[in-house]
Amino acid sequence: MRQxxxxxxxxxxxxxxxxxxxxxxxxxSADELVWGGDAEGGAPFVSADPDDTSxxxxxxxxxxxxxxxxxxxxxRFVQSGFTTLDAAVSRGDFDIALSGLEDLPGxxxxxxxxxxxxxxxxxxxxxxxxxxxxxxxxxxxxxRVATLGATLAAELLEQAERDHGVVPxxxxxxxxxxxxxxxxxxxxVVLDQVLADKAMRRETGLVTQPGALAVGHYVGVLAPxxxxxxxxxxxxxxxxxxxxxxxxxxxxxxxxxxxxxxLYERASRAxxxxxxxxxxxxxxxxxxxxTETPVEAGSSRPSGRPGTIExxxxxxxxxxxxxxxxxxxxxxxxxxxxxxxIVIASGRVYxxxxxxxLLTGIVEVIRGTPLLLQLFVIYFxxxxxxxxxxxxxxxxxxxxxxxxxxxxxxxxxxxAVPKGQLDAARTLGLxxxxxxxxxRGPQAFRLALAPMTNDFIALLKDSSLVSVITVVELTxxxxxxxxxxxxxxxxxxxxxxxxxAMSLPxxxxxxxxxxxxxxx
Amino acid sequence: xxxxxxxxxxxxxxxxxxxxxxxxxxxxARGELVALMGPSGSGKTSVLRAVAGLDPFVSGExxxxxxxxxxxxxxxxxxxxxxxxxxxxxxxxxxxFENLTALENVxxxxxxxxxxxxxxxxxxxxxxxxxxxxxARAGAYPHELSGxxxxxxxxxxxxxxxxxxxxxxxxxxxxxxGRRGELAATLRSLAGQGRALxxxxxxxxxxxxxxxxxxxIDAPDSRGGRL
Numbered sequence: 209m210r211q212x213x214x215x216x217x218x219x220x221x222x223x224x225x226x227x228x229x230x231x232x233x234x235x236x237s238a239d240e241l242v243w244g245g246d247a248e249g250g251a252p253f254v255s256a257d258p259d260d261t262s263x264x265x266x267x268x269x270x271x272x273x274x275x276x277x278x279x280x281x282x283x284r285f286v287q288s289g290f291t292t293l294d295a296a297v298s299r300g301d302f303d304i305a306l307s308g309l310e311d312l313p314g315x316x317x318x319x320x321x322x323x324x325x326x327x328x329x330x331x332x333x334x335x336x337x338x339x340x341x342x343x344x345x346x347x348x349x350x351x352r353v354a355t356l357g358a359t360l361a362a363e364l365l366e367q368a369e370r371d372h373g374v375v376p377x378x379x380x381x382x383x384x385x386x387x388x389x390x391x392x393x394x395x396x397v398v399l400d401q402v403l404a405d406k407a408m409r410r411e412t413g414l415v416t417q418p419g420a421l422a423v424g425h426y427v428g429v430l431a432p433x434x435x436x437x438x439x440x441x442x443x444x445x446x447x448x449x450x451x452x453x454x455x456x457x458x459x460x461x462x463x464x465x466x467x468x469x470x471l472y473e474r475a476s477r478a479x480x481x482x483x484x485x486x487x488x489x490x491x492x493x494x495x496x497x498x499t500e501t502p503v504e505a506g507s508s509r510p511s512g513r514p515g516t517i518e519x520x521x522x523x524x525x526x527x528x529x530x531x532x533x534x535x536x537x538x539x540x541x542x543x544x545x546x547x548x549x550i551v552i553a554s555g556r557v558y559x560x561x562x563x564x565x566l567l568t569g570i571v572e573v574i575r576g577t578p579l580l581l582q583l584f585v586i587y588f589x590x591x592x593x594x595x596x597x598x599x600x601x602x603x604x605x606x607x608x609x610x611x612x613x614x615x616x617x618x619x620x621x622x623x624a625v626p627k628g629q630l631d632a633a634r635t636l637g638l639x640x641x642x643x644x645x646x647x648r649g650p651q652a653f654r655l656a657l658a659p660m661t662n663d664f665i666a667l668l669k670d671s672s673l674v675s676v677i678t679v680v681e682l683t684x685x686x687x688x689x690x691x692x693x694x695x696x697x698x699x700x701x702x703x704x705x706x707x708x709a710m711s712l713p714x715x716x717x718x719x720x721x722x723x724x725x726x727x728x
Numbered sequence: 729x730x731x732x733x734x735x736x737x738x739x740x741x742x743x744x745x746x747x748x749x750x751x752x753x754x755x756x757a758r759g760e761l762v763a764l765m766g767p768s769g770s771g772k773t774s775v776l777r778a779v780a781g782l783d784p785f786v787s788g789e790x791x792x793x794x795x796x797x798x799x800x801x802x803x804x805x806x807x808x809x810x811x812x813x814x815x816x817x818x819x820x821x822x823x824x825f826e827n828l829t830a831l832e833n834v835x836x837x838x839x840x841x842x843x844x845x846x847x848x849x850x851x852x853x854x855x856x857x858x859x860x861x862x863x864a865r866a867g868a869y870p871h872e873l874s875g876x877x878x879x880x881x882x883x884x885x886x887x888x889x890x891x892x893x894x895x896x897x898x899x900x901x902x903x904x905x906g907r908r909g910e911l912a913a914t915l916r917s918l919a920g921q922g923r924a925l926x927x928x929x930x931x932x933x934x935x936x937x938x939x940x941x942x943x944x945i946d947a948p949d950s951r952g953g954r955l
Contacts, residue, residue, distance in 0.1 A: 632823035635780050636837035636889060637812035639805075646836060650827040 241276035241283050244297060245307035246290040248381075252402065252461040253308045254285075268306040270457045271325065275304070275428070278444030279437075291358055291380075291687065294319060295696070297429055303437060304428045308402070310360045311425040314693070320438040323475065324425030325445050325454055327467040330361050331404040332417045333397045335389060339415045342396055349373040351395040354385035354678075357688065360424045361398040377598075377678045378688075384588055386411050391591050393598075400424060402463060423467065449475045516698055523689040523699070530685035531706045537602055537681065538668045538710075544607030545667070546660070549614025556615065557622050558640060567615075574612035580673055582609055587677040602674035610667050617659045621652035654722075661718035665711045682706055732757045733814070733893045733924035734779065739788035739799075741774040748774055752788070754943055756926050758892065761919040763935040764928045766945035772928035773820070775945070776895045779926070780817045781808050793892050812841075816886030820898040822878040824870035830857065830881040831866040834888045842889070849888070856884040860914065875902025876911075883914070894918065896927045900934045912937035 245254040247264055257263040264285050276283035288296045293305040298319060309315070311324050334342045342348055345368040353368070355361040357378040365376035377394055379385045385397040386407035397407075404416045430438045448454040449472040458464045555567045574582070586608075587601040596604065625648045633643040672683035680688075686703035690696045732755035741749045748771030756762045764772050778785040779792060781803045790797040793814030797803055803811065824833050834853035838844040844852070857863045860880040862873075870878055879899060886894055896915075900908050908931075915938050919925055929935060935942060 626823075628819060628821060628823040629825060631777075631782050632817075632819060632825070632885075634782065634808070635812060635815070635817045636885070637809060637841040638837060642840050646840065647825050647827065651825075654827070 239281050241272065241279055241281040241304070242286055242302040243272040243275075243283060244286045244288040244293055244302035244305045245272075246293065247285075247287055249290060249307055252406075252463060254306075267457055267461045267463065268308070270460075271428075271454070272304075272306055274448055274453060274457070275441050275444055278447070279440060294429060298431050300431060303434070304430050304441065306428050308400075308426055309429050310400075311427045312360060312363070315427075315429060318695075319432050320430040320435050322428035322430070322438055323442045323445055324427050324471060325449070326426040326458065326463070327465070327471040328400045328402055328424055328426070329420030329467065330364060330398055330422040330424060331401050332421055333386065333389065333399070333404050333407065333414055334395065334417065335392075336413050336415050338395065339417075343417055345374055345398070345421065346372045348396055351375060352377045352393070353396045353398060354379055354388060354394040355398045356380070356382050356385065356403075357684075359399070360422060361400065364422055365398055378675075378680060378684070379678055380676050382407070383410075386414065387588070387591070389414060391595055393591075393595060401465075425471070446475055516693055516695070519689070519693045520698055520702070523685070524702075527682065527685050527689065527699075527702055527706065530680055530682045531710065533599075533679065534668065534671050534682040534707075535710050537599065537606065537674065537679070538664070538671050541603050541606035541610065541671070542664050542667055544603065545610035545614045545663075548607065548611035549618050552611060552615035553618035553622060554644065556619050558644075571612045571615055574609055575616075579605065579609045579670060580676060583674060583677050598674075598678045601677055602671075602679045605677075606667060606671060606674065609670075610663060613663055614660065617656045617663070618652060621655040622648060624655055625651045657718055657722055661715055664714060668707065668711055733793055734926060735789075735791040736775075736779070737789045737791075739775070739778065739790060740786040741771055741778050741783075742786050743771070743774050747786070749945060752945070756893065756924045758924050759919055759922045761915055761925045761927065761938055761940040763938065763940040763942045764926060764945065765930060765932070765935065765942055767930060770945045772930075772945060773897050776817065776897050776926070776928050779893075780815055780895055781811050812889070812891075814891055815893045815895060816889050816891035817895040818879065818882045818886050818897065818899065820901050822870070822882040824873075824878055824882055824885070826870050829867050829869055830862065830873065830877075830884075833870070833881060834885045837885070838888050853884065853888055856887055857881065860884050861910070876904075876907040879903070879911070880914075887918075891923075893924045893926065896925065896929075898929055898931075899927060900929060900931045908934055909937055915940075 245264075245268055247254050247256055249255070249266075251265075252267050254264050254266040254268045257265045269283075269285070272283045272285070286302045288301065288305070290307060293307055293309065294315060296302065297305040304322075311321060315321060332342070332345070342351070345353070345364070348368075349372045352375045353365055354377045355365055357380060362376065362378060365374060368374040369376055377385075379388075382399060382403045385394065385399065388394050389397050390411050390413055397404075398421060399407075408414065408416060428438075428441060430441075445454070454472070455464060455469075458468065552567050552571065556564050556571075559567070583602065583605040586605045587596060587598065590596070622644075629647055629651065630643060633647045638646070671681055674681060675684035675687075682703055686699040689702075690699040693699070734754070734756040736752055736754040739749065739752045740747060741752075748769075752775065754762070764775060766772050774783065777783040778797075779790055781797060784802050785797075785799050787799045789799065792811055795807060795811045795814055797807070797811070824830070825836070828836060831850065831853050834856060835846065835849040838849045838852065839846050854863060854866065857866055857880075860883060862877050862880045862884070865873060865877050865881070868877075870881075873881060879902065883894075883896075899911055899915075903911060912934060915925055915927065925940075927935075927938070927940065
């Protein structure tokens with residue numbers, strides 16, 4: 209599972225990244241099983257070894273080594289973002305992806321997927337005070353329920369949105385859904401048992417409801433044409449289920465459960481005929497029994513999966529809605545950036561030395577740190593002081609970041625107004641404020657318009673970063689769409705068209721204003 | 729004639745650390761047109777800028793319509809506000825506000841600093857532009873004006889504030905011979921209306937047309953005299 213918490217962005221994680229960052233491009237040798245995973249997912253999946261940060265540890269590491277041994281190869285880890293693991297394995301960056309990847313119908317339909325090797329339950333977690341009130345997804349109508357994007361839980365919530373009016377809130381990591389639940393930003397979290405257990409050890413005041421919302425499985429994922437290797441790995445997994453090797457692995461991480469034991473029994477019964485796998489859904493009622501929907505390992509596209517055109521029709525309203533969020537957020541953030549930029553630039557041009565130094569410092573700090581970090585700090589870092597709604601945090605993050613850049617544009621433009629213009633204004637008795645308002649400001653604005661237009665277009669695109677704080681804007685929605693249909697072609701095209709539809713008229717408007725000024 | 733509108737007493741000015749004018753004394757009375765002559769770099773513009781409160785001067789004293797500027801420091805805001813009721817300046821390159829039309833250039837200061845009603849300011853601006861022969865260019869932006877037109881708009885802008893003293897820096901720099909004669913006539917007319925004018929120029933022909941009293945600067949010393 210992907211984990212994006214700031215606490216995880218420590219130096220300890222850098223070493224394996226650096227070691228593996230370029231390895232994807234390196235040819236895979238025949239004596240290696242190159243496997244991809246996301247070390248940001250953390251324990252117990254894959255994480256940097258605290259004793260030797262050049263290594264990774266976790267049950268997926270052990271499973272990969274088990275597979276490599278069975279193949280007579282050496283396991284080599286390649287870091288890849290959680291949400292791009294499918295695409296990376298599909299394009300041949302590594303042999304197999306292992307990172308708590310769930311056995312989802314969409315995934316199975318477009319990739320070669322191993323037999324499941326772990327069974328888990330999807331769990332509903334709520335605040336202790338809500339233990340009686342929120343016992344099922346049906347109890348959460350109109351409430352914000354958090355989960356990790358591109359997971360079975362996200363699909364469950366999507367269904368619950370249709371059935372019960374639940375409001376899904378998608379995170380890019382598995383830590384902040386729980387911390388935001390504790391803070392009251394969301395009313396429940398749906399995630400798998402492994403993550404729920406992990407959160408229970410970290411957070412206080414939360415309760416995981418008994419029973420399962422659904423049952424899911426972890427699988428290995430290979431490129432669609434790599435069925436021969438997949439079959440060999442399946443045989444290795446079956447053998448490891450039979451001889452207790454996998455059980456020992458999961459026991460060593462405290463993850464062994466009865467459901468997985470039953471899964472292994474079914475595997476041994478199925479023998480070479482294949483293993484019933486897949487995901488069982490529940491209608492949102494906690495305590496629903498698991499009802500298996502068998503999918504043959506390696507079977508081709510299951511029937512009933514909508515085609516690209518059907519999916520596009522289904523996603524178009526959501527994409528348009530997300531585009532509206534993008535343009536609204538961008539316009540408001542730009543308005544904030546312009547207003548603050550003017551204040552900062554005025555302070556730097558007209559203010560006393562101490563104010564100029566202070567403002568210069570602020571501008572340099574904002575410009576010198578990544579927008580992503582600023583969004584994290586505003587939304588998550590300040591949560592203990594002020595719980596900003598995600599949209600407001602996104603607006604503030606983008607607005608403040610761009611205000612620093614705008615202020616530099618305005619300062620440069622103000623200083624570029626010829627001195628003679630200011631002398632003339634002074635000798636007519638205009639005050640500094642009047643000069644700024646009637647002479648210097650308007651002339652500076654003309655100079656600033658072109659770079660401002662550039663900045664607005666850049667902001668429009670940078671607004672895609674706010675998905676890390678749960679705002680589902682255009683790029684995020686396109687990513688969800690792409691993840692669902694297993695291709696970026698149509699979602700990417702639609703997304704690009706929508707961005708262009710938003711940015712081109714703006715660029716044209718700016719050109720018209722500039723032309724008007726040149727003429728006038 | 730009462731006391732001088734402009735009174736310079738032992739004034740010294742510097743530019744970039746170089747002493748240009750030393751011990752300059754000069755009085756310009758109401759209705760008088762004085763030409764400040766000297767070669768390029770002799771300090772004519774620096775004297776005008778000191779009188780207009782734009783640059784500090786090194787020593788001496790400058791008094792404009794009872795507003796006294798002291799050497800060595802920039803004038804206070806309130807003092808400058810008083811000064812700009814007494815003096816207007818037309819710059820060598822006009823410095824018309826690029827974002828405003830000719831009419832707006834002329835109207836801006838009366839409306840914003842004197843509280844003149846916009847309609848009255850427009851009427852007065854149109855009169856001034858008409859008297860200077862550029863009424864037809866009222867709606868034009870500075871970059872659409874010829875050098876002569878821009879200069880006349882700049883004069884109108886300064887006159888709209890009705891200053892007793894008008895300073896002009898190299899007014900013939902962008903004019904052909906015909907326009908130069910027209911400008912000389914305009915300046916004589918302004919002086920005839922009782923305004924004091926101090927014109928920095930190195931154009932002796934123009935000074936002759938203006939029939940101005942001449943003060944010559946031979947940097948670093950300056951001496952006064954009548955042409």
